[in-house]
Amino acid sequence: MAEPKNKFIGRSVPRLEDRPLLTGRGRFAADVNFPGQWAMRVVRSPVAHGRLRGIDAAAALAMDGVHAVWTFADVAHLPPIPFRLTGLVELEPYRQHVLASEYVRYVGEPVAVVFAADAYIAEDAAEAVELDIEPLKPVMKATDEPGPFDESKRTEPSVIVKSYGDVEAAFRQADSIVTLELAVGRHSGVPLETRGAIGFYNEALGRLEMHGAAKVPHWNRDTIGRMLGRTRDDFQLFEGHVGGGFGIRGEIYPEDVIVCAAALHFKKPIKWIEDRREHLIAANHSRQQTHRIRAAIDRKGRILAIDDEFFHDNGAYMRTHAATVPDLAAAMLPGPYRVPAYRATGHIRLTNKTPCGTYRAPGRYESTFVRERLIDAIAANVGVNKVEIRKRNLLPQSAMPYALNLDTLGTHIVYDSGDYALLLDKALERAGWAKLQKEIAKRRANGEKVGAGVAMFVEKSGLGPFDDVRLEIKADGGIELVTGAASVGQGIETAMAQICAETLGVDYATINVVHGQTDRIGRGLGAFASRVTVMTGEATRRASERLRSKALTLAAELMQADPEQLDIVDGEIVREGGAGPSMKLSDLAKAKPGELIAEDSFESKHMVYPYGVHVAAVRVDAETGAVAIEKYVMAYDVGRAVNPTLVEGQIAGGLAQGIGGALYEEFLYDEGGEPLSVTFADYLMPTAREVPPSSILITEDAPSPLNPLGLKGAGEGGTNPVGAAIASAIDDALQRPGAIVSLPVTPQRLRAICAKT
């Protein structure tokens, strides 16, 4: 390759992560074993809502190989699981205890746990635990009247309001008002690796360990530690390979706390590996919201105000994310458009379904669907096309940076940079929009139901407030980069190595990135909110600068040169101009043992805001209700792409999940609260047949001014507007603006829509 030796940022180099994963040497949670370990199996409520009158574990305890059964009485000393983000005080009484006490509130709620010699025996014994539950009437819809949570509380823990400007006045002055009711179905991340946790009490060190950690190991270490009365020194979390995260994996769940408590109590290693049915009823669900939105517009279709009231179905309890999803939905709804006055009123409602948390583009998949449906409806109202209506309302580049006057995740929303109209043009050009319109018109004349849709969005990324990186050049010349970030399979080792390599002047393959080990670095915020490339990336750049200057200073002494005249190229300290002797970094490390170490941090109070445009073209089969996606274009401005291939990978993978939520995936329940989507045969994730080839356009037109590399996160832009873009395309194919009002557009639903005249 003709690339300069020190150039790594912006190159699609192969991943450092791949070799162990390709050769079967990955170490996922289920691969962790300790001698003498006990298997844990969770006994789950088969009833959606009921009063727990008694548990009879006698038959289970009598079975060979069963060591113990725990019920609430055994864990009554543990507090409910705390909030990690957006923890409104009024939500606290609705947190989940690790085992149910007086009530059960969803099918799948942990009621007891069995500890046994192996997983087969534990599962047999769990089936023998008898539960006496008096059924109560479940609340199954967030849009129904709230019901009782317990004797004193109702199922609407809070109503959040976010607003700015004079909404009422805008509606009084409007030329027209557009009103819609829209709903997004219940779906979730569903990583291919189910959850798992192994608690181990290391008696030699007096240290409790949890293996199988993911996403936010340091926060979980501190929080579970507090719940169990451990200090941060005698409790450590260890992340191995993680089989997909998507927001839902790695949050503190009841099972994580129980394996730790039990390891401590029994002084035995406790291993819990979730099965798929459990995963589909017990791990966080997400997305389910109903919005009643209206827009005040002028004659040209320009937005004067938006007023949205929505109902967020959070399932049975408030878990670690507390109000995060509805908060983000409300805060990010305005998107890339100028909205002079705005009000969102979000009802946080509990139902007798699996509790919810974040899932890739949380709150935004929902509110982008709602906003973009609204924009399409405005276009229909004033009689212009869907591209023109967007151009009339987009924030211009001259408005940047743009303060939205709203807060979320403890930050003011200020769009840091962006040229939304430019990206719209680029996306339409990539999609061949004009030609596509002609083809569609021609095919439609031949009786085909084909159409195109477009959706725009602003994402957020790079959530602070800090990240630390520690670097050390080892005597063998290898470089260790330790971070409190986490890997969920997205390729952070490679991306961090690239930033370090270019800044320091070494080959990226010489860098070993250590993440997710709480005993290796004091603090860290993990991997969520598309934060790692931005926050850890900039901390890496800073630590690398620091290490470089240290190395040059130390080398200058030995080489009898001025540090200013030295450079590091491919792991070798050279004199500028290349004349004279050089020195390998490994030799410097040998000469100065323990000195080639540098640490630095990046702190940021503001998020950075990538933005994108998706264009979809679909064909609808009115007979079967099937939607074929014939073309899909994604344009995303990420400020600067550290590794374009990995960014494309994020976007392509995000699209598949977005398609799942738009067309196939849905957690359904019957009226009594029985979950109906409990296997991969009824919770339908897209396969290679359903995900079409897509065209990805990564642009770097608006680097972030908030970090020197201009980075923005790329993890969620493939998912965010997919429901919106496909809905827009289906409307067009049916030639019925506003036909799609809810997701997923399953074949049954689409057939019903087609049958309506």
Next chain:
Amino acid sequence: MSEKAAITLTINGKDYAIAVEPRRTLADAIREDCGQTGTHIGCEHGVCGACTVIVDDAPVRSCLMFAVQAAGKKIRTVEGLASGDTLHPMQQAFMDNHGLQCGFCTPGFLMLAVGVLEREPDISDEDLIDVLSSNLCRCTGYQNIIKSVRAAAAEMRK
């Protein structure tokens, strides 16, 4: 619980003498009794394909086969694909084409694709997508997996 049966599993040419209950799945036996944890379990009911291994030259969901049924058969798992440090063309193609992210589904896709291409080296693109749609991946969106397998198919035909 029932009596354990003494069986020998032959995995990647190596014999493992183990004692298993009749109900023990091949996937569990490969992982727990033979220590070959490269084969992953994603759903335990034969849909996701993460546990795909090759048994007597055919791709098999090892969660749907009992260990006792595999006794005396030739089992190949992901650990047996590479020879030393040299990756199998399928592994190399996945690396070259960013065909994996978290890597959990990857061993299943590798074994599925290798098993099919060994039987049908000239499989059509259409049929290949049909075959690959029998496994689930949650990270990649499949396009790079398809690209990887096509690249490996070309390499394997050489």
